Amino acid sequence: MARRSKRLSSRNGGKERGAEPETKELMDVDEQKDQNMEIDAEVAKTNERIATTHCGHVKSIGLLTKGSFKKSEKSRCTECSPAASGRWLCLHPSCIDSITLCGSKNGEQQHATEHYQNDPSHCVMLNTSNMRVFCFICNVEVDKNNNEPPLTNELLNCLTEIRKTEPRNGSSKTKAKAQNPIEIAVELADTKGELLDRSSIQNRPYVKEMEDEFEADFPKGLTGLNNCGNTCYFNAVIQSLSNCPPFSDFFRGKGDLRQFSIREPRAANTMAQLIQNLWSAQRLPSISPISMLKKVAEAHAQFRGTQQQDAQELMRCLLQLLHTELSRPKYEHELNIARSFHRDTKRRRNWTISGSNDRNFDGADSGWSSEGDTPSSSADSRSTKRKKGEKRQQHANKLIGYTSIISDIFDGQLTSTVRCLTCKNTSTTKETFQDLSLPIPSKKQLDKIASEKDEGVSSFATDDSGSLWSWLTWLYTFAPYSFFSSESISLEDCLSVFFTPDKLCGDDMYSCEKCAKLRNGIKTVRISHLPEVLCIHIKRFRHDPSGSTNHKISSRVNFPLCGLDMSPFSDSDESALYDLCSFISHEGGSAESGHYISYARNEIDGNWYEFDDSIVTKLDTAYLMTKEAYVLFYQRRATEECEITKEHVRFALSPENVTLPKSTTHCCISTEWLNKFNTFSCVGPINNYDFLCVHGNLLPSRSAHISSLCTHIHVSLWEFLTNRFGGGPMTRELHHCLVCDQKWKQLQERKKTELEKFKQIEQTMDAWQRDGLEKCLYAHYLPPFMISRNWFSSWINFVHDPLAEPPGTIDNNMILRKNDQNQFFLLPNGNSIPLDRELFLFLKQIYGGGPEVLRSPAAQLSEQELSDLLDQVNSKIAEMKKQLTAEILKQEPVQSSSQSSLST
Incomplete structure (x- = not known):
């Protein structure tokens, strides 16, 4: 029986293909009932944990009266009596009428904590600024209405009476501040525009059915690719990517990808059509990939023609092309989701280690939150909160980069650390990678590493870094260095050599910033973020200095089919086990010749297949180990807990469980996140900012396709997901954003205006030259002016790309070089392009910057000389325009192409 895909709904589990129809239906009904009860119980249990707190210390709370509360609210800290103290009322019977305390999470005022530490029975306190009850022993905010055991009726009635008679925002001082738009951020209600009709959101399930009655004999995904003339390198890359589930699943389930990108996704749509044909239910023997190859050749000229090309280079160019078409901007406020996710993950891990397994606190607000509810001065906390709000408002729309499904799948991060052996100063740099290029160590290199083993350890002994010492101890003592005792080379050996610390000495000394000199140092490289799909490139080709060919290294490198452990090379707390999806092998003696073949595991039946252009052959796993791997694709393995969670959620999203959305019971969730949830092992926090703006309303750039970008789910399922993955924000209704819509329209109008004026100046200059008025142009008197190619390309991208941000100030300093006589020369490396001064002045008037640079082989003129x-020149041009204007006025009013623009 064919092994079923993990992405199938659990409601199909356990069905026998040979079962009778009636028996089959009864089994389905029984299983559905059992699984319905299971998911309902799980969600109910989760909701109960979220909604109910369990603090038995509330039994020690004394009798609180309105008078004692008013007294404590106006009093200062009993211990230090600061001018603006935190108002925390101890609810112990002996303190409830006399003790008011201050406290803060990081500040000096911590008398609330000290009071509890001196007598743990005084553990329950009330924050008089927000009426929240916090227990120090349970380390949780007590839900006043849902706690076990419940709070006394006297306390609840008192708190209710206080809230009705003295609301926390009822003072005239607070209202005055609320009316000042400078001191506080704009309220979300002021940004809401027209409400989006809920019926415009498609109500569809997200359980992907991939099997049919023929999967046992011939599963999908086994269609070959025709060779279009030395295109085996291209076919091997496509087949390998097609068998990476996170990649292929994105393209299999979509028709037009314009809904996921503002740009025209021509290559991405072609890729989607190609992947869908490879996984079509028609199961064609082979198809032609010529359309996709043409799209790549249009963007990268080296792939034009019928010459053999490098598969790894093609893969990089292809992924970059797809990333460019499918990318969207990523802003500063989106980082808060990832940060909170990592904080919550760390807190849950510490909570699990501590042994407190009686309840889950992730769903409740802590009494020590970061939003002004900490035991601190209420005035200080409001001031701090206002300043933080203003800072967030200022940097919320700061662009930090671009993200896409390609970067989500393949992007990892390396952290390089260089430590000076003289001053012990450490400098750190981070670098994003899409594949790791690993060298194959030669026998001579391995012998050298082995001989320098003791010397290397002794030289590192002067380093006071415990982490570095412990890592080196593992590196030189334990597992991966199997080649010290054997000539066989494994993939782990290549990884160990790649991540071996480098000694920077001799000609490789580095410039220490602290010492301001060249110093000996140690460079270490670690993985700080593991990708979902780890792409490993084995460097099998070496350039021959005596010729133009690339010599191939045919050394055998053993690679694991499953269980590749990257934890020894990573500082990340994420799951680090990887299983092989596919790999590319090269047969031949050099990069300019030979043949590329792809080997991939079919995700439906779990068998391995050889994709040799149009021929697809089923293989035994033992045969795979004889191949020379060139590029390998490993997918991260999901944990057992994650798989169980996915099965529950898939069942909740199955067709029979999807109901019509209601504003009171449903909320919106990102469709892109749900798609990744299907195939990613580490999906990360929910990010609704891919269709929401910073104000929580519709993002203008994606509002046209909102029906495909978000999905309605039940609130209980949302709580279930956020409890496990974190993220947000939660939204029940979708409104157009008044603020962002206006900014978006202004930005698009600015792009259009700048481009039109730039073209108008060009047309005017061309008209003057045609009419013999070239003496009115700077080019008649001066050599061409130069501008930074990078900056000008950024401006061109800005005015043509709806998503692009402004390029910033003009920076021509990068195209100049200073000699020993402090004279500036124009760099001859092609980093600059000529631009008429009229056009340069137009851009400088908008963006500022400079300086002005003349194209000259000699030294640039000084600022005063220029x-x-x-x-x-300006005097000559002004005089020429004056003469021409006078001549035109004397003549009959005959219009020419230059008369109307002469004044310009």
């Missing part, structure tokens, strides 16, 4: 020269 200014004097431009003054002379």
Whole structure:
């Protein structure tokens, strides 16, 4: 029987293909009932944990009266009596009428904590600024209405009476502040525009059925690719990517990808059509990939023609092309989701280690939150909160980069650390990678590493870094260095050599910033973020200095089919076990010749297949180990807990469980996140900012396709997901954003205006030259002016790409070089392009910056010399325009192409 895909709904589990129809239906009904009860019980249990707190210390609370509360609210800290103290009322019977305390999470005022530490029975306190009850022993905020055991009726009635008679925001001082738009951030209600009709959101399930009656004999995904003339390198890359579930699943389930990108996704749509044909139910023997190959060749000229190309280079260019078309901007406020997710993960891990397994606190707000509810001065906390709000408002829309499904799948991060052996100063840099290029160590290199083993350890002994010492101890003592005792080379050996610390000495000394000199140092490289799909490139080709060919290294490298452990090379707390999805092998003696073949595991039946262009052959796993791997694709393995959670959620999203959305019971969740949830092993926190703006309303750039970008789910399922994955924000209704819509329209209008004015100046200059008025142009008197190619390309991208941000100030300093006589020369490396001064002045008027640079092989003029020269040219141009204007006025009013623009 064919092994079923993990992405199938659990409601299909356990069905026998040969079962009778009636028996089959009865089994389905029984299983559905059992699984319905299971998911309902799980969600109910989760909701109960979220909604109910369990603090038995509330039994020690004394009798609180309105008078004692008013007295404590106006009093200062009993211990230190600061001018603006935190108002925390101890609810112990002996303190409830006399003790008011201050406290803060990081500040000096911590008398609330000290009071509890001196007598643990005084553990329950009331924050008089927000009426929240916090227990120090349970380390949780007590839900006043849902606690076990319940709070006394006297206390609840007192708190209710206080809230009705003295609301926390009822003072005139607070209202005055609320009316000042400078001191506080804009309220979300002021940003809401027109409400989006809920019926415009598609109500569809997200359980992907991939099997049919023929899967046992011939599963999908076994269609070959025709060779279009030395295109085996291209076919091997496509087949390998097609068998990476996170990659292929994104393209299999979508028709037009314009809904996921503002740009025109021509290559991405072609890729989607190609992947869908490879996984079509028609099961064609082979298809032609020529359309996709043409799209890549249009963007990268080296792939034009019929010459053999490198598969790894093609893979990089292809992924970069898809990333460019499918990318969207990522802003500063989206980082808060990832940060909170990692904080919650760390807190849950510490909570599990501590042994407190009686309840889950993730769903409740802590009494020590970061939003002004800490035991601190209420005035200080409001001031701090306001300043933080203003800072967040200022940096919320700061662009930090671009993200896409490609970067979500393949992007990892390396952290390089260089430590000076003289001053012990450490400098750290981070670098994003999409594949790790690993060298194959030679026998001579391995012998050298082995001989320097003791010397290397002794030289590191002067380093006072415990982590570095412990890592080196593992590196030189334990597992991966199997080649010290054997000639066989494994993939783990290549990884160990790649991550071996480098001694920077001799000609490789580095410039220490602290010492301001060249120093000996140690460079270590670690993985700080593991990708979902780890792509490993084995460097099998070496350039031959005597010729133009690339010599191939045919050394055998053993690689694991499953269980590749990356934890020894990573500082990440994430799951680090990887299983092989596919790999590319090269047969031949050099990069310019030979043949590329792809080997991949079919995700439906779990068998391995050889994709040799149009021929697809089933293989035994033992045969795979004889192949020379060139590029390998490993997917991260999901934990057992994650798989169980996915099965529950898939069942809740199955067709029979999807109901019509209601504003009171449903909320919106990102469709992209749900798609990744299907195939990613580590999906990360929910991010609804892919269709929401910073104000929590519709993102203008994606509002046209909102029906495909978000999905309605039940609130209980949302709580179930956020309890495990974190993220947000939660939204029940979708409104157009008044603020962001206006900014979006202004930005698009600015792009259009700048481009039109730039073209208008060009047309005017061309008209003057045609009419013999070239003496009115700077080019008649001066050599061409130069501008930074990178900056000008950024501006071109800005005015043509709806998602692009402004390029910033003009920076021409990067195209200049200073000699020993402090003279500036124009760099001849192609980093600059000529631009008429009229056009440069137009751009400088908008963006500022500079300086102005003349194209000249000699040294650039000084600032004063250039200014004097431009003054002379400006005088000549002004005089010429004056003469031409006078001549035109004397003549009959005959219009020419230059008369209307002469004044410009």
